[in-house]
Amino acid sequence: MSFDKAGTLTLGRPLVTSVVTVDETVTADEALSLAASGELTRGTLSPKRSSR
Template sequence: MTMLLITCRRVTAVVFDKTVTLTFGRPLVASVVSLSAGYTADEVLSLAASGELHARHPLAQAIAGLRPAG
């Protein structure tokens, strides 16, 4: 706890996004859920990632970076 307080003392700015959540500065995919019995979460991610492979937007890169092998 002491180290946390020492570190927080040096913080000069806290940035919230439009939904009032803290961000890491780059998007992160926390989980993938399939809403269809016909597709697994890995299949959903693979389909989404295939459309984002060459995109340069940070959201696209977060999705494409989790693409399952194969």
């Protein structure tokens, strides 16, 4: 455990406690999947295509 400069106590590992989507056609699971993929295009929910 550690404290950051603002005094927030952390355990050193991120934890998602809730997911709220603005677009009702996207489920929380879909949003998490897109975020975890690292393929999100800024400002959209469309995965970007890689030329690799």
